[in-house]
Every structure is written in structure tokens, then in C-alpha cells.
Amino acid sequence: MHRWSELFIPTLREAPADAEVASHKFLVRAGYIRQLAAGIYSYLFLGNRSFNKVSAIVRQEMDRIGQEFYLPALHPRELWEASGRYAIMGENLFRLKDRKGTDMCLGMTEEEVMTSIALKELRSYKQLPQIWYQIAPKFRDEPRPRSGLLRVRQFMMKDSYSFDIDAAGLDVSYKKHYGAYCAIFDRCGLKYMVVEADSGAMGGKESHEFMVRTNAGEDLIVSCDACDYAANLEKATSKLEAVEDLKPEGDGNPLEVHTPGQKTIEEVAKFLGVSPKNKIKTLALMADEVASDNKDTKGKKHSRAIIVLLRGDHQLNEAKLNGTVAAATRPMEEAEIRALFKSPAGYLGPMGIDWSRDLNDVAKPVLLVDKALEGRANLIAGANKEDYHVKNLTPGKDFHPTAYADLRSVTAGEACPNCGKPLRIDTAVEIGHIFKLGYRYSDSMGLRVLDKNGKEVMPIMGCYGIGIERILTAAVEQGNDENGFWLPPSIAPFEVVIAPVNVKDEAVSKAAEDIAKRLEAAGFDVVLDDRDERPGVKFKDADLVGIPFRITVGKRVTEGTVEVVIRSTREVRDVTISAIVDHFHHLLGRAG
């Protein structure tokens, strides 16, 4: 039996000064975790217990669809060179040398290791499909670890990888994961949502994220309360209300107007008496394309101009831009702006520049136009001349975009793309991500099997991740008040804490001991707070440490009664001692 007096549960009255988010404060105060360094945490007794329960649920559900492996965290450089990620991952990849000077790194994910096993062992379509998974530490040298356990440098991840003969097979593996993830998060007692996710520049086709709404989250998700539409802001779209175009002025050809000192969208719109919706916002960006190996080719970089046009009242979504041009961009410097536009910032527009016709044409500047401007007419943009703007601009007629693309960020209140009702935007924590990888690794690492016809084909892959500590963190964020937090019983370190009000009272402590024994015999996870402390101390600790139920054993044992307290609602019930086991069978929905 677990006796609190013998356990190491170092609770704190005050949170460490550098903890800001609720989960961080409470997990430290409750003695679950202690910090070792930035983004690196130790799990103490309670933390580890909870952690193990989460892992066990993940393992059970994953075992229904896949096979568990255990892969090394220490990887040779060559493996990451083979996939091309040694360079791509940059500083986020922990790198080290072994005693012989061989370059090694610590795994951020295990696509390379899994694929290397697959390519050595898989020979035939008959061996497919495969789903391999593991629950193991991952290492990422994050530029800025933060928010306690939310963004850390070492964390436990359930990562799985599927290998299928074709896209239809991948669909099946993907759906199996979708189902398993729902089962896992349901069992962990989380209120989560599944959102369409940005598949990134890696060329994936489909991707969903499992998100828990909390103000501590780092992601922004767009969702519709009226239907099931939900997407990461990086991916979300919306229906726009039609905008009435301006009437053409004069002969309908581009017309310069004098706009002295009017630089911002708002200033110009007000000055000309039009809505920002009839204006073009011109963003001047540069993509610095550094050759793939950043060490040897230092200083040798090729920059190309990327000019983005948006409706005047819209904001650029950098993830979407990234997906379109597959490169990181930065704002142009003043000199670069003058070199291209022959004009100072504030009066930029698309006129008079020879734009690239093709995204792959590196020689000329690229003009990307947001889809919200497609089909619009008589817009107003800068004239590329100080103190002048141009009216009557119609895309496709007066200037020729390199490409139209969805580049803007959705804002709250815009119409849902499915049902037209207003969209909401919330912050959220990503607890899981499923991803159709495609042929990215099969191709780069040379994975081939023979199909029915004896022909070599590339298996298609999927990868799927769950952040174990994020489940715990999200659960704490979801259930806390000023006194502490409560975890769902399935992932709490103990289901019940039994608090005898005075251990020196024989009747009380005997009854508490007896109840603990009976509940434990019935299969409940209980801890007996047998410390010789005042009741207030025990209650405060019980409230703090995340245990969902408390039994208070007080003077009324003489009447055969104790109190059961539900932590989340603070509901208190009198229960007769003889009925206590039945009561918990009922409370926890377990058969007696």
C-alpha cells in the first residue's frame, strides 16, 4: 500500500518565479517535475506514475494497429545525410562526436532509422503493409524552450511509421491511426479537436493535428461551431463576402493619382475615399536561398525577390507563403526595394516590372497574388513613384502575376468554407499529428520492394506522432483552479487519496487503513495520507496534486460514514464505509 508518509512528494506552497503557465506552476508545485536545464525536466514519483499511465494507454491502443519497436536515440551522421535532413534540420539537431571523432546526432524523429530497417528487410509487397511504432525520447535543440513541459528539448514521443504498397494502402494506415488517436485521447480524458494541418514544404498530401484548446497553446486553430470544420490557421481558408469593385475612371486604363505623404493602406484609402478592400497591399520580400550545406558554402547565397499582393485589409500567412515558394523569406531592405521598384516604400505596386512567368524561373522577380484578388478589377496600388498611386488596376490585364495562390490568414468572424457560419480562432496545444509522408524517405533512401508483377516499386509512407508529456500538460491546463489541478482518473498518479483527519485517533486511522486496503484489493489505485499533519495540510495537498477523488475520514467513522470529495466539482458525498468499494466502482464506471 502506498503511504504518503513514506513517499517523496515534495509539494510547494509557492510556484517557482519563472513558471508562467498553469501546467508548469502546478506540476512543479505538486512535485511531479523538477527542472534540470532549459527545456529539460526530471519526472519525480507522481509525474512518472502519471506518465506511465499515459504511455500504457498509448501502447494498448497502438498495439491494436501496429508493432512496438525500440530504436536508438544516438544516430550516425551518415543516416541523416542519406535522407538529406542532416543539413535541413540545422541547429535543431543535437550533434556530437564519439571518441573516434565520428559525427553523431540525437534523433529528433526516427524516419531515417525506421526506413533504414525497412530498406534492409522489406523485399516484397507480401510483407506490406507494416505499422511500426515506438515510445521513446526525442531530442530537439529548440531555439527557445518554453512554458514548462509545452516546448522542451528532450521529450517522450510515440512515433509510428507506416509502409504501404500504394496510396490506397496508405489511406488505410492513416485511418487506423486516426482511429487509434481518437481512442487514446478519449481514454486520456481530453477534450480535443482534430484539425486539418499544414503539411509543410516537405510535400505531404494530407495531415491532421489533434489539438487541445488552451490559452497556453502556441498554435492557432480556426474552427466552426456550426459544422465540423476545423483547421490550423496555417492552413485554414474562409469564404469571403463579395466586394464591389470600383467603377473605372477616365478611359479605364491605369491612372496615376497624386497622394502626397499617404503611405499606409488606411491613409491612402481614406485620402481617396475608398475601402481598403479596393486596395492592393504590396509586400516586398526576399528569399535567401542558401546552398544546402551551410558550412562549406558560407557567404554564397542567392537571393530572389518575392513580391506578394494581398487585398488591402488582409494579412499574409507566412506558412502558406512558405508552402508556395518553399523557402524562408524576410522583408526586403530599403536598398533592395529601391533597386527593384525604383521607389521608396509606401508607394509600391506591381506596375512596370518584368515579372517571372514561372515559379521555377529564378532569374526574374516573382509576383504572387492572393486568390482574393483574382477576378477583381479597378484596384488601387502604389505607382512605384514617390507620392503617387495608381487607379484602375485589374490583375491579368494591367499586370501579370507569376501565380495566384492562397496566401492570406483567416480572421475570426469570417465565413466558414463549409457552411458559411462565422469562424472562431483559438490557441491550442498540439498533442498529436498524423501525416501522409508519401515517397519522401522511400525515395531519398532507396526503399524498394517487388510488386505482384515482379516490378520494383517504392513503398509509400506515413508518420504519426504523439507527445506524451503534452497529454499530461494539456490535461492539467484543462482542469485546474487556484488550489491545484485534477487529472482524469485514467492518467492520474492515483485515483483516490484517503485522508484521515487525525491519525492519532485510533478509530479514524483504522478506518482509513481498512478503506485503503479494501479499495486496493478491488483494484483501485489509492494512496493513504497517513502523515501526522493537520487536516488543512492534507486537504491542501490533496487538492494540489491532481488526484481526482478524495475520501475524508473523520469523526463520523463512529457512525460508519466517510466523505467522498470529487475534486473537479468539489462535490461532497457522505458514503457509508461498507459501501465504499461499490461507490467507487460506480464512480469510475468499473464493473464490480
Place this chain on the structure above:
RNA sequence: CGGGGCGUAGCGCAGCCUGGUAGCGCACCUGCCUUGGGCGCAGGGGGUCGUAGGUUCAAAUCCUAUCGCCCCGACCA
């Protein structure tokens, strides 16, 4: 990596400006007392003031460097 903040006992903080005995609350130990929401009284232990160098008769305090941690941003398969 840019901007900001902070390193003094396990936790929370004061002291630093204006150099001179290192302090408070909580926690901890002993004893008494108390026992339905962090009880009370008495006694006690614990700190190279992040580290290194410098200025000075004297440095937690002033100067320089460095390390670490937190926050905002950039970044985040």
C-alpha cells in the same frame, strides 16, 4: 539570433542606488501543544550572494567578462 528581465538558504523575496556583522516569510530539525482547510509557542540547523577577474584597507553591493534561467520576437519534422 534580436529585444527585455532575473541569478542572495529547498521555495518566494529584501538588502545593492549611497561598499563595512547576510536578513525576512514559508519549508526543515527538536520539544511542548493542537487536530475538518497550510494551528500555536519555544529552541535550532542551513547561504563560496551564479562564476571568474578587477577596483578598494574592505565587495552581495562598484567595474569588466562569462555562464545560466525566464519572457517577447524570429524559429518550431
